[in-house]
Amino acid sequence: MSVVTENFPDISFIDDATVEETMNQMIADYQEKYKELTGKDVSLGQADPYRLIMYACTMQIYQAMQYADYAGKMSFLKYASGEYLDNLAALRGITRLQASAASTVLRFSIETVYPFAVAIPLGCRVTNGNDLFFSTDEYAEIKAGEQQVTVAATCTQTGIQGNDFAPGELNIIVNTLPYVVTVENMVTTYGGADIEDDDSLRERVYSVPDTYSTAGPDGAYEYFAKEADASISDVVVQTPAPGEVVVYVICDGGKLPEDALLQKVSDHLNDRKIRPLTDHVTIRAPEKQEYNIDLTYYIANSKKTAAGTIQAAVNTAIEVYNTWQMEKIGRDINPSYLIQKIMEAGAKRVDIRSPVHTVLQNDTIAVAGTINVMYGGVEDD
Incomplete structure (x- = not known):
């Protein structure tokens, strides 16, 4: 969530009208006009044909109201999305950042020293055996008398899927390279990103x-x-x-x-x-401040039939917490939020031993270390 969606008030171009309110208003308008024209009161039963006709009309009218509300909101930064947001951004000269491909540095090696240069062509591809490939960004060569050369490479696909290949994982040469025996990435692949959300x-x-x-x-x-x-x-x-x-x-x-x-x-x-x-x-x-998780949680007896589901939800809650801690530089290590997420997952109570609340400087990020989560069993409500 951005500061805009969190801090600015909600608005409605239809005064938050519901379909029931719209229907009631149509019936009231009908009854008022009927009395005005005939001088008589009219009551529409649930199965009255006129009431059913108005109900059908209400659904169409309310759908049009929803479209009007949506169109109005798309003109405001808080609600705009997709192409509407792109057009709002264009008013300030901003365009959505496009997806980018991950990068790394490859090292090509030969076994024997040769009296001539061994070429590594531009676009030479390597992989770790899956369907993701990295290709060299420029021509390179292992010079005469040397046995290796490094060259920058970029993933052939954009997006985060090209990130986090550890050094040495990219070790299969796709192209046929005479004399070259081995290849490996020297740094963890980085920089891949999906299109800006x-x-x-x-x-x-x-x-x-x-x-x-x-x-x-x-x-x-x-x-x-x-x-x-x-x-x-x-x-x-x-x-x-x-x-x-x-x-x-x-x-x-x-x-x-x-x-x-x-x-x-x-x-x-x-x-x-x-x-x-x-x-x-x-x-x-930023610097890294490691924290450990050591806790025991319990489930209420009234929820024992869902114990397996709750245990899985607790594990997910801990993953969510760890991600939340890492999302902001300088975010304090906050065990209260961890307890909150576990309780929301269905636990009755949490006995937490670690982490403890720790204030972080604005040059530090919290990173999870060892995780020891024990299920203490079922307790009376």
Whole structure:
């Protein structure tokens, strides 16, 4: 949820009318007009043909009211979505960030030193054996007398599915390369992102006034940092000394950015059209503060028939909590929210030993460590 959807009031172009209210109003209007024309009162029973006709008309009229309400709301940032939001964003010169492909660095190796160069052509593809491929971004070659070369590579598909392949996972050469024996990725694949979602675009539209001058305000640095790459989900800006600006970024799901992504953000923020000449800007990944989960939860006797379902829901709740902790830089480690999610999953009570409430600095992100969750059984309500 963005600050816009959370903090701005709801509106209705039909005064929150319901289909029942619309039907009652139509009947009342009919009865009033009938008396005006005939001087007599009229009562419409549930099976009266005129009442049934009005009911059928009400459904069509109310559907038109819903369309009118929807169309009106699509003109407001709080409600706009899809193409409507794209057009609102266009009024401020903003376009939705498109999906991006993951990147990595590949190392190609040969067994024997040769007196000639071994070519690695542009577009050479590698994989880990699944249907996802990375291709080299440029021509490279293993020079005469050497046995290896590194070259940047990009996933052939856009989206997050290209992320998080650990070093060494991409080790199968798809193309036939004479002399080349092995290949492996040197860094974890990073930077893949799906097309920008509505909440992210809505937030950028709302904060774009911060960018009307150079990136002096922290809001402007936040905006331009997110603009640099679609995978960036949270930004914190600090000024430890006059003229010094430190920008901390994380990616979707609380993942820490790779060095190459930090450099990409740095290059973008240090553009002379963005950065004030007097600012020295540094881009960093936040520090990690690990927390452990150690708890026992119980289920009420009245819910014992659903014990299996509740246990599965509790496990999901813990995953949701861990993701929530990682979504924001500087978010305090909050066991109360963990208890809340477990209770919402159906538990009767929670005996939590760890984590304890911990205040984090704005350069730190909470990361889950060991998880020990025990089911204590059924208790009387």
